[in-house]
Amino acid sequence: MNMYLQTWKKQIKRNWHLYLFILPTLSYFIIFNYLPMYGLQIAFKNFYPSQGIFGSEWIGFEHFERFFNSPSFWTIIQNTITISLYELALFPLPILFALAINELRNGMFKKSVQIITYAPHFISVVVVAGIIVSLVHPTTGIINKGIVLLGGEPISFMTEPAWFKSIYVWSGTWQQLGWNSIIYIAALSAINPELHEAATIDGATRVQRIWNINLPGIMPTVIILLILSIGSFMSIGFEKVYLLQNQLNMDSSEVIQTYVYRSGLLQAQYSFSAAVGLFNSVINLLLLVTINSIARKVSQTSLW
Amino acid sequence: MKASFGDRIFEGINRAVLILITLVVLYPLVYVVSASISDPTYVNTGEMWLWPIDITLDGYRRVLDNPDIWTGYRNTIIYTVLGTSINLLLTIPCAYALARKDLYGRNFITGIFLVTMFFSGGLIPSYLIIKNLNLLDTPWVLIVVGGASVWNLIVARTFFQNTIPRELEEAAEVDGCSHISLFLRIIIPISGPIIAVMALFYGVAHWNQYFNALMYLQDRSLFPLQLFLREILIVNEMSANMMMDGDSMAAMAEQAKIADIIKYAVIIISALPLLILYPFVQRFFIKGILIGSLKG
Known part of the structure; x- marks a missing residue:
């Protein structure tokens, strides 16, 4: 231990400029990321702002019990899991999109497809939600105009709980499909072209080459991104959920994160909400560790 | 080398699908731009669905x-x-x-x-x-x-x-x-x-x-x-x-x-x-x- 400290001392003396480069960033992460982790102890306490994080009284798992027994617990968990599974089911779409784009010859067409499909990524979530709300409006929205034109009845998409999850997930696909495909396109461009030449000479069709060369070629990238997305399985983009939420679709739209915000900041139940948030983070962490170790065993590709 | 018949069909389908996806992504963007310079009456009745009608800058004003x-x-x-x-x-x-x-x-x-x-x-x-x-x-x-x-x-x-x-x-x-x-x-x-x-x-x-x-x-x-x-x-x-x-x-x-x-x-x-x-x-x-x- 002493030796270890001494090495540090010597190294810092020798390279202090470089450590100085790191210091502000490290301080930033300690203040804004590690202090909140320390603050998580309020999940096990009865936090009063006047007594501070440290001074409040310990009460154990009471807040967790209250959450597990609350009437909305199962609705929230069910919504969170359903939306996450829905998103996970669409995980292959950017991969397919990348494979399709990769089959195009370089030129105007390929470039246009890419520029257009990447663009929505840069639109703010407020504007995306605003566009959704306008397009699906029951009387003035263009989507309902189309439904009426085809002889259907207008649907009140935003107030009908059954529609919420589809609107949330597919608008996400609209926004991110192109952008999420970039990383796969990059992986595809790294595949050795000789493999394709050899396969063509052997008479392989394009579909066969995609299936037997391209897909295995990008598998490591696919697995890493799959691990990452499962590791954040329970953290839904709650900024957008919160924007699209209203009293009438709440049964279908309330997820853990929006619940934390509502009960924590709007109703000032700090300790209780911190407990709910911690529950969510722990599940995510467990999922990440599990899926990572499965991936390591099955495919030799893993985060660590 | 000449592409086989199957490969040409694949090429055609692939292009068609990509065109469709691109149009679906593009449509809301075009709609918003057109709606922003159209008379709101036409926007609300659905008459304006692609290109602007009765161009006005009233919204911007x-x-x-x-x-x-x-x-x-x-x-x-x-x-x-x-x-x-x-x-x-x-x-x-x-x-x-x-x-x-x-x-x-x-x-x-x-x-x-x-x-x-x-x-x-x-x-x-x-x-x-x-x-x-x-x-x-x-x-x-x-x-x-x-x-x-x-x-x-x-x-x-x-x-x-x-x-x-x-x-x-x-x-x-x-x-x-x-x-x-x-x-x-x-x-x-x-x-x-x-x-x-x-x-x-x-x-x-x-x-x-x-x-x-x-x-x-x-x-x-x-x-x-x-x-x-x-x-x-x-x-x-x-x-x-x-x-x-x-x-x-x-x-x-x-x-x-x-x-x-x-x-x-x-x-x-x-x-x-x-x-x-x-x-x-x-x-x-x-x-x-x-x-x-x-x-x-």
Whole structure:
């Protein structure tokens, strides 16, 4: 231990400029990321702002019990899991999109497809939600105009709980499909072209080459991104959920994160909400560790 | 070599599918642009569905008459410029130092950063820390929070690892050049691309940020543009949506009517800087992703 400290001392003396480069960033992460982790102890306490994080009284798992027994617990968990599974089911779409784009010859067409499909990524979530709300409006929205034109009845998409999850997930696909495909396109461009030449000479069709060369070629990238997305399985983009939420679709739209915000900041139940948030983070962490170790065993590709 | 019949069919289907997807992605964007310059009557009846009808700039005029929009625009510009500067100061030097293979403990320090990607204190403890630091309801909260992203740090580190030859650093050391002057005089001038990419990623994030403002700000004079947008686009519209289900209040209807006229124009105005920059800088964004994907 002493030796270890001494090495540090010597190294810092020798390279202090470089450590100085790191210091502000490290301080930033300690203040804004590690202090909140320390603050998580309020999940096990009865936090009063006047007594501070440290001074409040310990009460154990009471807040967790209250959450597990609350009437909305199962609705929230069910919504969170359903939306996450829905998103996970669409995980292959950017991969397919990348494979399709990769089959195009370089030129105007390929470039246009890419520029257009990447663009929505840069639109703010407020504007995306605003566009959704306008397009699906029951009387003035263009989507309902189309439904009426085809002889259907207008649907009140935003107030009908059954529609919420589809609107949330597919608008996400609209926004991110192109952008999420970039990383796969990059992986595809790294595949050795000789493999394709050899396969063509052997008479392989394009579909066969995609299936037997391209897909295995990008598998490591696919697995890493799959691990990452499962590791954040329970953290839904709650900024957008919160924007699209209203009293009438709440049964279908309330997820853990929006619940934390509502009960924590709007109703000032700090300790209780911190407990709910911690529950969510722990599940995510467990999922990440599990899926990572499965991936390591099955495919030799893993985060660590 | 001539493509086989099957391959030609594949090519055709592939193109058709991609054209369809591209049109579906493009349609809402075209619709918003057209709606923003069309007479709202045609927009609301659905007559305007692709190209503008009865072109008017009334929506834009009303948006520009709205003092909230100006306040929001000013605040967002301040938050974006100052915030992005802090982001770069916290990201670039640190990433460079972490990229140096001779830096003792670099994996340990990187580990400290990486942990925060997978575990965080969450919303409430973060809020309490911000509160304890007396940052609540000050402009600083939007400038400082989100000061550095681990992901961007790793992307920048990867860039330095792959582009700065070790010999350069050794030569500088032999010449008695200190780390700081090496960084300022040699590293920074050859790091233009990564600095541009980082500035763009952080800048867009600041420009589009709304949730931190919603959480940490009460004072309307500090609101960024996105919060005013939320009022115009979501809060009003949601109440209009709900009206179909019974309760209709005249005041809300009136508000919704105004929102109807300005909502599309306000979208365009809020996204204007990105719209103008996008065609020129999109290749930089993609470059950023590519650098990052080389070594995750």
